[in-house]
């Protein structure tokens with residue numbers, strides 16, 4: 001029977017494959033076995049459902065697979081198990097696999113390495129190696145203070161990496177008393193005085209130094225003048241681009 005007598009397999013089911021790529025002989029045999037007369041073949045083909053087609057495909061010796069991303073048939077040699085752990089039970093064509101991988105790859109705001117996550121991290125992208133309770137607390141205060149500054153149209157440029165560098169510089173302690181643990185972000189020039197959330201205006205503070213300072217301009221009331229001078233010099237020297 002000449003190849004051009006009817007279209008086989010049905011084009012709606014064939015994806016990107018050509019006929020000889022799917023062990024056509026075996027598939028053809030399956031069709032022949034199911035009909036009494038050659039003349040019935042077009043009828044069988046017209047009734048062919050996607051399920052029948054899948055079954056015949058698998059009867060063809062596992063040479064074909066369905067990409068779970070685009071639903072196209074592909075050669076088994078051309079599909080891969082997903083690189084994403086939560087999708088590893090599925091197979092994908094290379095195109096879909098690459099696309100999914102790109103969609104779930106993020107650059108860590110802290111270490112700048114790439115990492116994979118099932119859901120987009122928000123508001124900051126932190127890889128599992130950098131993540132931890134203290135980083136979570138530090139970045140949540142950062143997020144709050146960035147939003148505060150933005151609402152008032154003040155500069156809001158402090159990045160997660162810069163804020164963590166500042167905290168590390170002060171050993172995660174209060175920049176004023178240098179004793180108590182970091183409890184909140186302090187704006188050296190208070191937000192109410194127009195100081196933004198930037199690397200050159202933000203230091204860690206303990207609760208008592210922060211409330212002693214309050215919204216007052218940075219001069220000694222309950223905090224020693226020398227502490228203000230020290231913090232001021234630190235902020236003047238710091239280079240956010242370094």
Ligand SMILES: [Zn+2]
Nearest residue numbers: 067070093096
């Ligand atoms: Zn695909």
Ligand SMILES: [Zn+2]
Nearest residue numbers: 108111127130
């Ligand atoms: Zn990281």
Ligand SMILES: [Zn+2]
Nearest residue numbers: 174177206209
């Ligand atoms: Zn303090």
